[in-house]
Amino acid sequence: MFDAISAFAMTPVWPFLLGALVVALVPNTLARAAVCVVAPLVGLWLVITAVDGSYANATIAQLDLTMMRMDALSRLFALAFCLAGGMAALYAWHVRDTGQQVAILLYSGSAVGAVLAGDFITLFVYWEVTALASVFLIWARATEGAFNTGMRYLGYQIGSGVLLIGGIALVYRETGSIAFNQIATGSSDGWSAGVWLVFVGFGIKAAFPFLHSWLKDAYPAATVSGTVVLSIFTTKMAIYCLARGFSGTDLLILIGAAMALFPLILAEIEDDLRRTLSYALISQLGIMVVGIGIGSDLALNGVAAHATASIFYQGLLFMAVGAVLYRTGTAQASALGGLHRTMPLTTLFCLVGSASIASVPLFSGFVSKSMIVDATAQSAHFWAWTAILLASVGAFINAAIKVPYRAFFGPDSGKRPAEAPTGMLMAMGIAALVCLGMGVLPGLFYTLLPTDAEYKAFTISHMISQGQILVLPLIVWILLNRAGAWVVTKPGTVLDFDWVLRSVITPVLMFVARFVSVCMEEARDAGRWTLGKVTQSLTYLYGPDGPAARLQPTGSMVLWLAIILAVALSLSLIDVR
Amino acid sequence: MAKAPKTKSNETQSSTGFWSFLDQVRFQTLALYGLAGIAVLLLLLEFTGLRYGYTAADEIPAFYILYAAIGAGLIGLASAALRRVLLNSRSYYGDRCVHSEKHPEHDLGVKESGDV
Numbered sequence: 001m002f003d004a005i006s007a008f009a010m011t012p013v014w015p016f017l018l019g020a021l022v023v024a025l026v027p028n029t030l031a032r033a034a035v036c037v038v039a040p041l042v043g044l045w046l047v048i049t050a051v052d053g054s055y056a057n058a059t060i061a062q063l064d065l066t067m068m069r070m071d072a073l074s075r076l077f078a079l080a081f082c083l084a085g086g087m088a089a090l091y092a093w094h095v096r097d098t099g100q101q102v103a104i105l106l107y108s109g110s111a112v113g114a115v116l117a118g119d120f121i122t123l124f125v126y127w128e129v130t131a132l133a134s135v136f137l138i139w140a141r142a143t144e145g146a147f148n149t150g151m152r153y154l155g156y157q158i159g160s161g162v163l164l165i166g167g168i169a170l171v172y173r174e175t176g177s178i179a180f181n182q183i184a185t186g187s188s189d190g191w192s193a194g195v196w197l198v199f200v201g202f203g204i205k206a207a208f209p210f211l212h213s214w215l216k217d218a219y220p221a222a223t224v225s226g227t228v229v230l231s232i233f234t235t236k237m238a239i240y241c242l243a244r245g246f247s248g249t250d251l252l253i254l255i256g257a258a259m260a261l262f263p264l265i266l267a268e269i270e271d272d273l274r275r276t277l278s279y280a281l282i283s284q285l286g287i288m289v290v291g292i293g294i295g296s297d298l299a300l301n302g303v304a305a306h307a308t309a310s311i312f313y314q315g316l317l318f319m320a321v322g323a324v325l326y327r328t329g330t331a332q333a334s335a336l337g338g339l340h341r342t343m344p345l346t347t348l349f350c351l352v353g354s355a356s357i358a359s360v361p362l363f364s365g366f367v368s369k370s371m372i373v374d375a376t377a378q379s380a381h382f383w384a385w386t387a388i389l390l391a392s393v394g395a396f397i398n399a400a401i402k403v404p405y406r407a408f409f410g411p412d413s414g415k416r417p418a419e420a421p422t423g424m425l426m427a428m429g430i431a432a433l434v435c436l437g438m439g440v441l442p443g444l445f446y447t448l449l450p451t452d453a454e455y456k457a458f459t460i461s462h463m464i465s466q467g468q469i470l471v472l473p474l475i476v477w478i479l480l481n482r483a484g485a486w487v488v489t490k491p492g493t494v495l496d497f498d499w500v501l502r503s504v505i506t507p508v509l510m511f512v513a514r515f516v517s518v519c520m521e522e523a524r525d526a527g528r529w530t531l532g533k534v535t536q537s538l539t540y541l542y543g544p545d546g547p548a549a550r551l552q553p554t555g556s557m558v559l560w561l562a563i564i565l566a567v568a569l570s571l572s573l574i575d576v577r
Numbered sequence: 578m579a580k581a582p583k584t585k586s587n588e589t590q591s592s593t594g595f596w597s598f599l600d601q602v603r604f605q606t607l608a609l610y611g612l613a614g615i616a617v618l619l620l621l622l623e624f625t626g627l628r629y630g631y632t633a634a635d636e637i638p639a640f641y642i643l644y645a646a647i648g649a650g651l652i653g654l655a656s657a658a659l660r661r662v663l664l665n666s667r668s669y670y671g672d673r674c675v676h677s678e679k680h681p682e683h684d685l686g687v688k689e690s691g692d693v
Binding site for chain 2: 221331416502
């Protein structure tokens, strides 16, 4: 145990854990908020100064754990998580809820620990802590709806953990190793049950199609700050795990293409801007999953770069919409509009996030997503390339046009909210600077990427094609809007796959549960009846008045003994051969 | 708490601030022509040989422009059509669901621009 503690102390996770402990004990609100910001920055410094290699080893229950595996891939994710953790804590500076603050630190720290884990057991522990800590960001909303959403979210997250540990056990039985390295590549034919379980376990947190509804259900149900924090860690942690364990897996190209496309229409119909961004997030994750499936050096660089960029631009968009919700009390597109008048800085930051997700040149998405697009084009998967292009168009429409237009421009709602609080503005400013920094200085950003694949984002032909992808949707959007043919969002519930879960699968499960309950009741009654009859018979036979209790004459007993001996003698004479 | 008067359209709003030009219909029309001009310019540049890409589709003239326009149109029209099927009332999943709840006040800092 001492080994494990000293190994843990070598990881950049301890500042988060210590910070959470301090926050839980310190009553001063300002000190608590400061600790929440400082702890991730200490973690960031530890990641920057950590040397490459696998260390912080410990042996528990004859299993060799490696709590620290530092290479280019894990370093990039850990850097992004620490910086984003600090940014999110700054955004939540106004929060006075100790529970939320502790949850933010535990959640971000365990996500950092997960991407540094060199073995499956360490990964599993952090995997579960992220699930348990993050649900408190939903429950902190403190409404009945949020409690129910949190329970559903927890079901998915714990389910993912159960599949993961089941898969780990089976893989360990097959290979005798718990090291977390490449698990599978190429075709999925012939995968063992253990590999499938790990794959689906990762897939739940990565929001694979049909396993995604937790994301669009939970993220808009969290607190203002909680949604920002949730958008950063869980899904990117899953992307890291897929990149580490399943790069080059063909099946991921199909899954990723489906993920990239199916949310586009749902995002457009949705009235809640936080839910719209949740769908946009799933689409962006789909692009990353395609890149993991392609698996070339350029594709993996693209995945790492796009995941990192996405942490900041998606976080920035969630922060901007969160600031609107914080000041106006609503994130419904139909109730907003014209907020740029009194929230100019939030508007500006939102536009930076929009430009980044739309891959406008000089913004982060342009230098990151294009690597995946080009790697897919260079592979033999033409259809996947067209899917990613369409997803890029959709991201532009959903996140880059709809969100800023409906919240900050568009028809005036008459609302005149105050500008976001200073902490929120500072956090959005940092995220905007990172988005711009990545886009303006891609060479510096590319030095952090995991492979040696070279890539030039700023070529004239690339900017021309990207310009065409950006300008035409804007023209189409303006024309269709003027013609009144573009979808107008209205408050309501947009049905997704969760309709199947809530309206079909849940009633079926309830019916089965009721049927089993009735069967068990009947079985219990039948058992009780049988037991009564047996007791009655035994009482009749052996009770005070039963035949067994009666006095028998000695002669009768001798006669029975003689009969038994005769039978035994006869049997012994039978030749069993 | 002084609330600004509610206006019904962009044109009647007395706009202030840096972004106010965006509210004017004249600017929007101008922007449309400007965007169309940029699109034509980008198309012309493509025909000068500055063609990007690695697939056979890149050889198709104006591929990106056509693909983006058709894609955007499809997403917009399909969304409008599917909204009838997919959009339901707020209380579709019952009253104990976040869809039918207001965001709780303890998590908000609602404040108007004139408030101190």
